Amino acid sequence: MQDFLDSLPAKAARKVTWVLKLIEDLDVVPSSYFKKLAGTEDIGECRITFRSNAYRILCFFADDSVVVLTQGFMKKTPKTPRSEIEKAKAMRRDFLRRRIGKHE
Structure with missing residues (x-):
């Protein structure tokens, strides 16, 4: 995730960090910032818009209070690319x- 943040312009990186902090702090997060991806049981999408760019960070819940961020990317099409969803699913399985x- 750090590589993704480092690749962004400074103001965009600050907005991404702000949205992630908002998601962490709120009990109920507006769907404009976070939603479960349709067609998946366990992958969520953090949604960040900065100027005319749409950034997405895919994630999953490790337990009730831990969210694992898998990868970030600039969204260029209306739908989240299937390849990004499959990558997040593989990271979750791993x-x-x-x-x-570790517990065995």
């Missing part, structure tokens, strides 16, 4: 596999 392995 995370859960390693997490379970």
Whole structure:
């Protein structure tokens, strides 16, 4: 995630950080900033708009209070690219596999 933030213009990176902090602090997050992706059971999308650019950060819940951010990208099409969703799903599977392995 740090590479994604570092790749953004400074003001866009500040907006992304602000939205992530907002999501962390609010009990109920407006859908304009966060939503579950349709067609997935477990992948969420942090939604950030800065000027004319739409940025997305995909994530999943590790438990009730921990959200794992998988990757960020600039959204260029109306729908979230399937390849990005599949990448997030693979990261989730890997995370859960390693997490379970630590407890055995």
